[in-house]
Amino acid sequence: ILNVEQSPQSLHVQEGDSTNFTCSFPSSNFYALHWYRWETAKSPEALFVMTLNGDEKKKGRISATLNTKEGYSYLYIKGSQPEDSATYLCAFRGGADGLTFGKGTHLIIQP
Amino acid sequence: NAGVTQTPKFQVLKTGQSMTLQCAQDMNHNSMYWYRQDPGMGLRLIYYSASEGTTDKGEVPNGYNVSRLNKREFSLRLESAAPSQTSVYFCASQKVAGGWQETQYFGPGTRLLVL
Numbered sequence: 001i002l003n004v005e006q007s008p009q010s011l012h013v014q015e016g017d018s019t020n021f022t023c024s025f026p027s028s029n030f031y032a033l034h035w036y037r038w039e040t041a042k043s044p045e046a047l048f049v050m051t052l053n054g055d056e057k058k059k060g061r062i063s064a065t066l067n068t069k070e071g072y073s074y075l076y077i078k079g080s081q082p083e084d085s086a087t088y089l090c091a092f093r094g095g096a097d098g099l100t101f102g103k104g105t106h107l108i109i110q111p
Numbered sequence: 112n113a114g115v116t117q118t119p120k121f122q123v124l125k126t127g128q129s130m131t132l133q134c135a136q137d138m139n140h141n142s143m144y145w146y147r148q149d150p151g152m153g154l155r156l157i158y159y160s161a162s163e164g165t166t167d168k169g170e171v172p173n174g175y176n177v178s179r180l181n182k183r184e185f186s187l188r189l190e191s192a193a194p195s196q197t198s199v200y201f202c203a204s205q206k207v208a209g210g211w212q213e214t215q216y217f218g219p220g221t222r223l224l225v226l
Contacts, residue, residue, distance in 0.1 A: 042219070043115075049214055103151065103153045
């Protein structure tokens, strides 16, 4: 069983503040690292797929970095808005047999 | 496109009853997956089908069977439900199993309560 850890488990952030959280994963047999955004009562939706060490992806106010050698990825949200409230999942792909998900970081943006 | 659809949305079963969860995708994807999500746990892979005609066990396959009926449909069967199978079940699909840059697309989930 692969170990994919996310921290913190939950996070309360004031509207307008920037924040970041971490995903750590095995540094061997790396294929890809996925980030998903999961709103309550909805399905997880893909944010980024990252494959190369040093990769940086950006989508609006959300960005992510990847370090495959040390086995971690950071997700950053700049100027948090209430609509950013969700659980953010990372998932490690080490082969063709599906993704191994972390438990998620539950983000709450307080107005 | 409807994407990935799941039925039913919610089901209550008694211990020992059987049921089949249905999943269909209209994106012409080759690979399909079944996950379960429990409080305090991440999404855990139950079974997957890399392509039509193949199925493989994931991390938590005990108590489940699957059928890849055709390219569109992938069903999950509980032969004799147990309270430990109370969970939210998600189906997902992906264009190509070995395409590690491919995103997985998720269905809306089925909430299952086993009494």
